[in-house]
Amino acid sequence: MKKIYSFIIALCFINTLKAQTATFNITYNGFTTQAQTAYQYAADIWANTVVSSVPIKVTAHLQLLPAGTLGITFPNGIKNFAGAPMTDRWYATSLANSIAGTELNVGVPDVEMFLNSTVNWYCGTSGTVPAGQYDLATIVLHELCHGLGFLSLAKDSSGIGSFGMLRSADFYNLVQAFPWPNLDTLPSVFDEFLVSGTNQQLDSFPNPSTTLSPKLKSNSVYFNGANAMAANGGVKPRIYAPASFTLGSSITHLNEATYPAGNVNELMTPNGNPAYALHNPGPICIGILKDIGWTINPSLGVNEFSSVNNQLEVYPNPSNDILYIATSIPKDKIKSILVKNILGETLMDLGKTFSNDISTLTKGIYFITVNSFDSQINQKFVKN
Ligand SMILES: [Zn+2]
Incomplete structure (x- = not known):
């Protein structure tokens, strides 16, 4: 769920479709052609990011939702499937299918998404969003991530905290495409990684209980997965856990204040921003999905942010403006130095220049590609 919030930052991003590692089969309800194009654009980013041999089935609705809500997404859930890495934990079916290598929910969608038709959507894909409009591609990218399993089953009601007690009625009775499961007071696999400020696992507390409740509202909840931490400089990324629990926002997002608009990890915070685009999941989000x-x-390698290898070094990393490039390839052997996005699209041709102004790039993950006459080497960097 992404909610309306006021923040104005204009960004630009250039992006088009490349070879994909997953397939999204999307059923559209209530979408204009332009809205479908923006939706497909966001789905293509995920299709080039996650790996699955099983097509991911999405049903998308553009319809009236309560004011203040941009979108709500429900992943279909499954537990204890053959080969499940964790027992008694809910998996998004898209994730379960990718792990199992087979379609476990034949004929039933993996994701059902509702987007608010009353929002003033920007349906282009340029990343330059006019004032007062919300970038549909950015919000779809966010919502699809929930559909992939970036989702907590935490709830706080009348001072009782719980996992796995969500009901359809909690979300305007929107779910139609698959039956609302009996969640059996079981956490999601995402929940398994949630810890308090003193590193106590949240799902180790009695469930449901009054003991768990304050933990969910403590302003001190973190994600302790190894990949997410590695993507965050070895530190546990902070989860959104404000003193007032809001179902659909609390616990199931990265912390708003830690990753504000303009931060490379902003996508999975609870609040959406007008006149703003972020067409990149960000390293922490990718780390969480891996966890x-x-x-x-693998061609993205987005979880490795060390900038040094044998043949190519880029620094500083992350970088704000001037990016320096050092390579063991002799200059007279270099054909070109390129800046590419995570989809492999060339954004800048740097010629043979080793110090370059990259300040015009949108915040995100990029690659420097050095082409020589007999090799091509790549190095990731982060634009802050
Ligand atoms: Zn959300």
Whole structure:
């Protein structure tokens, strides 16, 4: 769920479709052609990020939702499937299918998404969003991530905290495409990684209980997965856990204040921003997806942020403006130095220049590619 919030930052991003490692089969309800194009654009980013041999089935609705809500997404859930890495934990079926290598929910969608038709959507894909409009591609990218399993089953009601006690009625009775499961007071695989400020696992507390309740509202909840931490400089990423629990926002997002608009990890915070685009999941989000069981497109390598290898070094990393490039390839052997996005699209041709102004790039993950006459080497960097 992404909610309306006021923040104005204009960004630009250039992006088009490349070879994909997953397939999204999307059923559209209430979408214009332009809205479908923006939706497909966001789905293509995920299709190039996660790896699955099983097509991911999405049903998308553009319809009236309560004011203040941009979108709500429900992943279909499954537990204890053959080969499940964790027992008694809920997996998004798209993730379970990718792990199992077979379609476990034949004929039933993996994701049902509702987007608010009353929102002033920007349906282009340029990343330059006019004032007062919300970038549909950004919000779809966010919502699809929930559909992939970036989702907590935490709830706080009348001072009782719980996992796995969500009901359809909690979300305007929107679910139609698959039956609302009996969640059996079981956490999601995402929940398994949630810890308090003193590193106590949240799902180790009695469930449901009054003991768990304050933990969910403590402003001190973190994600302790190894990949997410590695993507965050070895530190546990902070989860959104404000003093007032809001179902659909609390616990199931990265912390708003830690990753504000303009931060490379902003996508999975609870609040959406007008006149703002972020067409990149960000390294922490990718780390979390890896921790819950997703295989990430190996050609992205987005979880490795060390900038040094034998042949190519880029620094500083992350970088704000001037990016320096050092390579063991002799200059007279270099054909070109390129800046590419995570989809492999060339954004800048740097010629043979080793110090370059990259300040015009949107915050996100990029690659420097050095082409020589007999090799091509790549190095990731982060634009802050
Ligand atoms: Zn959300």
